[in-house]
Amino acid sequence: MAKERAADKPSELTLADFFSATDARRDRWSRLEACAEAYGAGRGGSSDKLLGEIRTLLDGMEPLEHFWAYPGPALMHSLRDLLAGGDGAAFAGAVHRMKSTIFSGAYRRDPSAWVLEEETETSLADRLPPGLVDGTYKPYFELLTVAPEASRTNSSQRELRKLRRPEDPFTYEPVQASSFEDAMVAVIVNTNLQAVVIYDGFQYKSRHALSELGELIRRHVKISDDGMPSAYGLQLASAIKKVRPELDIYLVSERGVEEAATSEQSRLVRRVFYEIEELMELHLSIMAGVQERYATPFFDNLKKYAARPIGTFHALPVARGKSIFKSNWIKDMGQFYGANLFLAESSATTGGLDSLLDPAGNIKEAQDKAARAFGADKVFFGTNGTSTSNKIIVQAVCRPGDIVLIDRNCHKSHHYGLVLAGSQPLYVEAFPMVEYSMYGAVPLRTIKQALLTLKAEGNLDKVRMLDLTNCTFDGHMYNCRRVMEECLAIKPDLIFLWDEAWFGFARFSPFHRVRTAMGAAAALEEKFASEAYRAEYAEWKKSMGGKVGADLDAGNPALLETRLLPDPEKARIRVYQANSTHKSMSALRQGSMIFVKDQDFHEIEEQFHEAFYTHTSTSPNQQIIASLDLARRQMELEGYELVMSAIDLALDLRRQVNNHPLISKYFRILTPGEMVPREFRASGVEDYGRNGASWNKVVDAWHEDEFALDPTRLTIVTGRAGFDGTQFKGLLASKYDVQINKTSRNSILVQTNINNTRSDIAHLLKVLADVARDVDQRLKEAEPVEREAFAARVKSLMEDVPDLPNFSRFHDAFRDNVEAGTSQGHMRAAFFTAYRGEDCDHIKLNDPQIDERIRNGPPLVSANFVIPYPPGFPIMVPGQVIEADTITFMRKLDVKEIHGYDASLGLKLLKPESLGKRGKKSSPADL
Template sequence: MKTESAGDQHLDHLFSSSAARMDRWRDLNAAAQAWAAGGRGGDSRGSGAPVREALAIVRPMESYFAYPGGRLLRLLDERIADDDARGAGRLILRISNALLSGSYRYEEGAWEDGEDDAADVPDRIPPGLRAEAARRPYFETLFVTPAPAARTAAMAGEIRELRRRDDNMIYEPVMVGNFEDALLAAVLNGKLEAVVIYDGIPVPSDQDVPLLREFLNVYQDLDTRNTAPRDVGLKLAQVIKGIRPELDIYLLTDRRVEELAGNPDAAMVRRVFYEVEEPMEVHLNVLEGVADRYATPYFDNLKRYATRPISTFHALPIARGKSIIKSNWIRDFGEFYGLNLFLAETSATTGGLDSMLEPTGNIKVAQEKFARAVGADHVFFVTNGTSTSNKMVYQAVTKPGDIVIVDRNCHKSHHYGMVLSGAQPLYVEAFPMTEYSMYGAVPLRTIKKALLDLKAEGRLDRVAMITLTNCTFDGHIYNTRRVMEECLAIKPDLIFLWDEAWFGFARWSPFLRPRTAMGAAQALQRWRDDPAALQAWEAQAQEFGEDLRPDDDRLLDRRLVPDPRAMRIRVYETDSVHKSMSSLRQGSIVAVRDEDYDHHVSAFREAVFIHASTSPNAQIIGSLDIARRQMELEGYELVMRAIEVALAIRREIARHPLISKYFSVLGADKMVPEEFRPSGFVDYLEPGANWMTAARALLEDEFCLDPTRLTLVCGTAGYDGTAFKNLLASKYNIQLNKTSRNSVLLQSNINNTRSDVALLIKVLLEIAEDIDGRLKAEGEAGQAAFAGKVRNLMEDVPNLPNFSRFHDGYREDPGSVTLEGNMRAAFFAAYDEAECEYLPLRSPSMDERLANGPALVSANFVIPYPPGFPIMVPGQIIDADTIEFMRKLDVKEIHGYNAARGLKLIKPDAIEEGGLAM
């Protein structure tokens, strides 16, 4: 990532504006305090140059934030002009402290000109103001007006005068005067919740924004060059909605508002006002729009329920907490969690609490709000994890005999989902990263070939769905729109299930959102409605014919276009809300954007009945409601900070001479083969790289990396992934999830801060120093042993096995070139222990069977952790590559494998007798 020099004032912090802004204020504060300290010992005149230079860097970005505002900045200018080092230092310290702590949002003194020492200390806030702050959340509203600059300060004052004691929130205006500055404010200022646009605004900014203009050129639908001056305001509304869809947008015009309000292009505008109307209406609408996002119908009612005097005669003894608080033996349970947890527990669905199985009240409204937030038609809450969300989708949209094209490396819930529904998996393989003992993602060419092979054999009609993991555990993100576009060109009614368990936060990043299932589905819908879509399909039809021939190899390497008249948009997205948002564990959703959903609505309801608990946890439901509220109101800023944290980790590891000697974070060049990166993007830290380079990769490449997921190679430090994970947890209190043979996965999320980065870097440095010290002390012998260990971890790695095939006894057409199989039949065949056998992994019998037969057929799923996906599934023929991989595994946790007995196999004669009959 390109770093900013002291004299670089370009406002191009498209991802890292929060950290960049605070860093600038930190530098300004350091210069001011040095100036003030020098002034105490004598004449400080003329020594304020560093402060002036630092302030010149700070100032351009400040025009896009309400605080500290023009008045305090003018006061600062006056003190600097008067060479008042002490006064300037005190004011800068007060402002920077207020920005760092956020106290300006609830402390009136932070906005004042006074010299009260209490204002310098954010903790010295009267209790009354703290209480008032809790009642009146603070946000900022962008006003985009063509009024002269001399008039905007007065306009801001008039807006502030509209405040009333009855307002349940308080906002500060941010005033800008043109299209580009408005766009910059939306990008840079995460505190914005609403935008008010006056007609007649100009386009260009006075700021130096080369990357912003390149951004507009890359995303052609954001280009303003062909926009009539009269329509610039409406175009700005469209652009801002494309970047931050959660913002409420209001348009003020002197045109015929009735006609504009009925314009389909104005659909993203919450309300259109006639410009000369009462400003109070605009003010009230701004507050109402934010209040609508703030409202959490289920959680709000749960809080009210907890305050009611209720006697319970249902089967939930902990409800109301009396059995706990009055106990002599488990009172500490209540003291630990607090009484509210138990007051809010109930088995009832009356009293406004609603039913998860048949929601008609506040759960229904909460789900509708979540659907709006993620761009879906429907959202369903799930309180037992995304494993259940996935199974629900399979149960609802597939049936026995359907074929599902699925990534073999997907989460086990998908495999079990097909066992339950009877759908037959056709496994497709991801590209391997053998050096790091992990898989990437499935190339589009592989998926297209599977579809075309099925078409050639006359079974395309049986393909119901394509299932892919986006993003993968290791951070590989698909080009979701292109995958769906090209697959729909071959079969226009395909259903897509995108498992985005780890990617739910991406909705709130303008760069990552297009790669989400819901974002891509929305883009496909817009493309289909454009007359150019039909023209593109007709041009393709002239070259390849209207019905694509499956034996035409050119189709595999050409970008295919679906027929917009025939294609259906049928997209399901499952999100583990608890993995990337502020939800309790097991909080998940199913997001639906399916034009034919009504055909499945009864089946989906049945799937909910099958899989959902009849006693769902009320606290998890409440946390899903709260998670949506937070992300709609501050998700953009939180996700931006999570990316900043990840970049800081990458940067500090790469540039530290000792840490980088033993550890490294893999870039795209190591994680994504070059053939899938036409943009040429290498890494965020590559010399000369900037966010526009990354944006092009996110727009164009077949696969890109989630910037918040970092694969830290520890094998070069002599640690396997499991040992390093255990070391971090046991000695340094650092927890993480995933490991591989020679790496661990670090994730930044909305919970992390730069303090976490500092701790991690400190720990890595301590470990690196320990390694360095030991190697010096142990001499050549120790160094040779260390080199051998590194070589074993980094070079002597097992080959990664691909899926072999299903046994012919579990295939309808053993002669077919496609490899789908009846996994359900094999799964239930293994229930009869008499029809199964066990074979030790390292026995001579195993090698004999591999060499001479009969075939080894897996009786169940075998799932090592890591890598965490099935390397054997029921009915699969186990080949020598898979056995070699199992023998080289050095992990302790392998689900489905009993080391004492060996691999569980279906006996050959049982397959001949049973097979597909089951």
Template sequence: MIVNISENHNSHSMISGVLATPELRADRWISVLYLARKWEKTKEESIKEQILSVLKNLEEIELYFSYPGSVCFNRLNDYLKEDDSKGFLRLSQRISTTIISKKFHRDVSVWDVENYEDDPFNRLPQAISHVKAKPYFEVLSVVPHARSRWQHIKEETRGVRRPEDEFIYETVVIGNAADALKGILLNSDIGSVVLYEGFEKGSNGKDSFLEVFKEVIDFSSLDEGDFLSLRLAQAIKKIRPELDIFLLSDQSIEYFSGKPESRIFNRIFYQMEEPLEIHLSILEAIHVRYRTPFFDNLKRYAERPIATFHALPIARGKSVFTSNWISDMGEFYGPNLFLAESSATTGGLDSLLEPTGNIKDAQEMAAKAFGADRAFFVTNGTSTSNKMVLQALLVPGDIVILDRNCHKSHHYGCVLSGAQPYYVEAFPLVEYSMYGGVPLKTIKQSLLKLKSQGELDRVKMVDLTNCTFDGHVYDTRRVMEECLAIKPDLIFLWDEAWFGFAHWSPLLRQRTAMGAASAISEALTRPETLAAWEEQQKTLGENPSDDMLLETRLVPDPRRVNVRVYQTNSIHKSMSALRQGSIVLVKDVKFEHVESQFHEAIFTHASTSPNLQIIASLDVARRQMQLEGYGLVANAMRISLEIRKQINNHPVISKYFKVLSNSEMIPEVFRKSGLSEYNDKNISWSKAVEAIKNDEFIIDPSRMTLSCGHAGFDGTTFKNILADKFNIQLNKTSRNSVLLQSNINNNRSDIALLIGVLNDISIDIENKFQKNGNEYKNNFQSSVDELIYNLPDLPNFSRFDDRYRDDPESHTLHGDIRSAFYDAYDESGCEYILLNSSEIEKRLESGPTLVSANFVIPYPPGFPIMVPGQVITEEIITFMRKLDVKEIHGFNKDLGLKLLKKKIAE
């Protein structure tokens, strides 16, 4: 039983409420404080009735949280009954501010209900005083006992605490499986679960809160078999796989402990015969996740007295702190940065190139955290990660199906490996000068075309970006399954530079590469998967047409499929890692066959002097996400959804700015659910579920494309205004928009700053209208029209010149990009033509063909509109001439286009 999650003072939609579930409780407590202030001021009975209603809703939610607890909550109700508005205000302020600030994590005084009036609200929390607070978490205990016993259970767990404990926890007690699932969905502080054998299933009727999750996350185990504790543990792992689970049973635990399925539990105990041992086991399990092998060793290394005779003068910091000229650098960064620097790989520091100690341990922990089989740390960004994977898995002559609009590292990876890219096009969003994702039908068409020409055996990889810079997220599982149905041994590389955080969202995890790979691996073992393939074969027949294959939701043959999935993440883009901290995640059943060449790729690209601080930050980022990532990601979702709502509903801001909706970012054909906007209050559960589960593309909720063209700003100009005048920084722009990103670093104060700035800019525009008359309005509207309506068409990839194609007569698009790239090194074989020269029109009409000698990448939109060896078309020239951006990589306007002369092929 729980109140409809859309009922909060912000009136979010159902889907937005689901995405930000752990944060909704705080909103309700703020509502209590708001009403308490009104009641204290007016003493109106109607406000008291509103408070009663909110508290009734909160009472159902507070079941799943330790703080403030039943004693404190009952005290609030007593104040209401006694009409003590002043006491109610004091206590509600204490509770709400403590919850918002999470002060109960670090200050034991806030738990003292009896003496709360003696504790001023501005008291310094323990973490800021001289005594460092112990990290805090909560334990969910699912028990078969009567509710009257729950408080006693909490007291018992407090009774086994010891001063030497590394961590501190409070217990949340509930009585059935359904409430257990709600608890881990609502309470992000829960770090461990203890299951007492004998609890009930609960929620025999439909539970609206769980229904949406049940459709997206597989809870089917709860409806199967008799061993409810095991089935609940399996369901919990589907939601939050990082949680530790302990079982207290009165059954034959010796027999069950020998079964494979028992491994889902950290440990199994015989009922409550060892309360201290249970307590220590809970703390030890948290310690396992808390441990950061490399970072811990680096801290110990920094504490040792070491004399350095290696080539890193900055190590230990003596050259800095004793300097007459650069000591300010030491003052700025502090001593630990220099004490933790070394050029050596001994003394406990390990080697990133061939790790055997703590880096190896840290990578294994990262692999487990992300749901991968293996993980490799990279200290020079995901650009390098992508090139490593491509070089390791591809050889000259291989074909890779490649999103033409992906990051340039993928294109350069083809140059390095000698693989031939077969470029596939994403759907265009011309009105915003950007591309979305590559439709599945387009990918399947490329595979079927290569198959018809006898070249399918050369296709080794499908390489796509998930999510794109602008937030387009694939249905990764469907893409891989349908491609594997055409070619069962395909390798997939998913560039998830921007999407690493998604693993800690139970709704978004399924759309990550590792999440989908795990789901496919599990499905391949089920008999129904083979049955589905056999049934499909009957429908398709022996020789299905390409049209039939394109229109069919293909099922792969589970007997032939090899799951070979690689995922690259810029940890620094969405987690607490230093810049250029990246990771390669691997789930490849054939990895042992490519492991040696993968290590060769690491040797090729990784620095022999990797930054130790970046490695440490990757280690720490993993720790943080495993212990609090679920709540942090939920907060980032909440920030984004609130920004969307505030901007798009504001009476003044919305005239000039808008966060583009799902329907504006994704064509209807790819949104079968019909979901148009995350904050649509009228959306039904079924639509919400269908979108997340089945739509071909969704928008990453944390990414917001803010249209600024109606305010008369192009993206680059507006980005600079925000940075220079208002200290608001952002990254990506388009011709008429900027990209806002919410992440685990943002808070509600950031929302207030952004909304305030946009309001000031909007009011300034309106004031200029009033002061400057019609001429200003006309000029302003002309600028808007230029940005909104007079937009260049986005050019598609044309083709490689015949000299770089294996078979010039074929109709496939792949080509030898490597040869073209190195042909451009011969200056005598190249020529330059100015972009606005009439010579270009003559060449386009009568030849010789214009062939690009290099990559040409305008920012924005940030994709290569020309690659080495590509034939330049009229559409490309038109686009280039209309571009008004200042940054175009590979193009010098004073020299013009660099072209490969025809004589190279002769």
């Protein structure tokens, strides 16, 4: 997308610059370099034509370059002078140096990058960041100052520049914006920004051509353009925080600073200053703000600990590494991992370290920093993966006998968590995608139906939690705000668990953030506290004839299609998010975080800690904890750039695969229109980019549609090339050194993340092209019988797919009320019944006895979880009555990995006489 739009209108700022400003900018410089080289060497035909193209490119690039400190307006002006002087070779050389510097980031550390060849460092020393003058490298960032153009505040900015000192921990360069729109564009495109200083008096409108990017700003950033520039400061702060909440914002005003400092919006500003009276304090505040995000309390202490001479007399022989480096046989372990790994190991929680189980020092501080970064009230680090984090939350929140609405396709850790808690799962079904042997997400209508049925039966008080995966493994993103809002209208104290294992990066994308649990919880918290919402609720209540909340007519089917609003006086925000930090950020394997935004956390805090103690090792891995600390630092300081780049790479890969004449013949990446049924896409968005929808429409869709598709999850259909998902995954790994996670019957899932580069995309495209070329060649040379066999294979994979089985019901022996309209049951009782071998039996999958019992009874009741990979969800759970569709699905499966099923033994079932012994005893006391 970036490449396509940048080439179309080089003189305008477009949404291409939003999705990956870095790549869009690089593409422009690459085009300029190619033209400059041709002009300098006298190649490429008419010099007038080349000059015209170069000038057009510069006209489009200069407005953009004003939003970066390097090369900035001064060097761009020098570049223009070289071009005007007619020295093509000098111009080409300057363009090459600037382009190379931008690509390599050398301006952060090389003083020569800031000058042209004929200039001297001495004459331009005041232009150089202090960290470059003395040759010492320091982390570099850029500071956005927003002030009226050519105003007296510019002099204060020059003074601020002079205050940078060699002893500062970081070095920065200022970037100037003189309007509200320019400031927002700078925040969007300049990924080097870490802080913003806002002065009084700037205008709203930009003098640059903003194209669709300006339209996005005007439509999606609420601003009151009343022609009063003095009022824009706090509004700009609010708009910036919507896009990049990690940035520090400082307000400098010559009037009303006391009022600004105490207003509701002042919470968005780190500090308010009165005009220019305390410039040094402003400079020091900027340093302190970045330092606060840069500091990694646990990692910093671990480095200090590793450098100390420690005598170890505890039970961890590898600590300090002596048992390894003195060994005659495992020295290669030390050589491979390096000394620091072992120097930083300890089983102690004193001497500068801290206890994960009872953090009071640097781990607690690291968790508090993570809470700020990810928008949570509290964060708990996990070193046993999110499988454990899920079980901690479920066990802490749920009690024996509680009803939990849960997507059956959730990760198995949720189901095991319910077994441990003794709660009753009420499985709510996701919409099926039979053609690809996968499920999507659970429709809101289905969730509301379950809650209203429970209400009608008098069981709503037993409902404790809604447990969903967001986004799903295949990329389906819930409208979390809408789901929680409508559920709270039915049950105002409902707790929500959103498993965002593969979605932690989403916090740092302004597009994805609205679809996250923490983002939605914060939005609802703000909404419920507003007078505007109270008025809206009062009007809605009147339109409902007062039948709202506890008085809702649960039997009224129209409620399923009605937008329900919760009572702001009763609704409680109780949201938990599990996050596999290691799956989308730079953390070591098994690094996980639990995010909490629960207004009533004090009610369950004790049992939460008990659950944490239950599942957390008393010997947690120090390196995993340190990596969680560092992952937070990276995402706060450069997450925006990395995530937006990952999105851009995904969009590029989608376009390249689906438009390539050969690759698309055998492979295709599924679009939003194919992955999300139309009934859940009120926007009508079919694809990303020009042909599927305008980007403004896509942004609207992400705010309002029931489901949206994460563009970084790319489902590549492989069946048309004759490969099932597992087979193609194996081919990629064994022959092409490409690794992926998930497959389905006829597809593979490819993810772009903050680790990927354009080289990775090129490699995957080449692999797909090579495979497509091989398939194409084989078919051209094949005999008719071989082509028929290939066609039959494709038909088998793409058309003869088994129906996906829904959850049936729990056996009556595990249900409180067999007449109930909902299917919840006591899974824990069934799970532990299977521990007694005499109560279980095995029947081979193809034994005719299975079909006989399905027809005539007694019912087949699963003794355990059965989870085939793919698709990776339990098609049987303990206590579930197995029906014909599940057996048919099992018999058609051609996967090798099925957890809970041994083909040599057959299905493990609970014996009918065992179920008879239980009768209807299923109360929590019997569990």
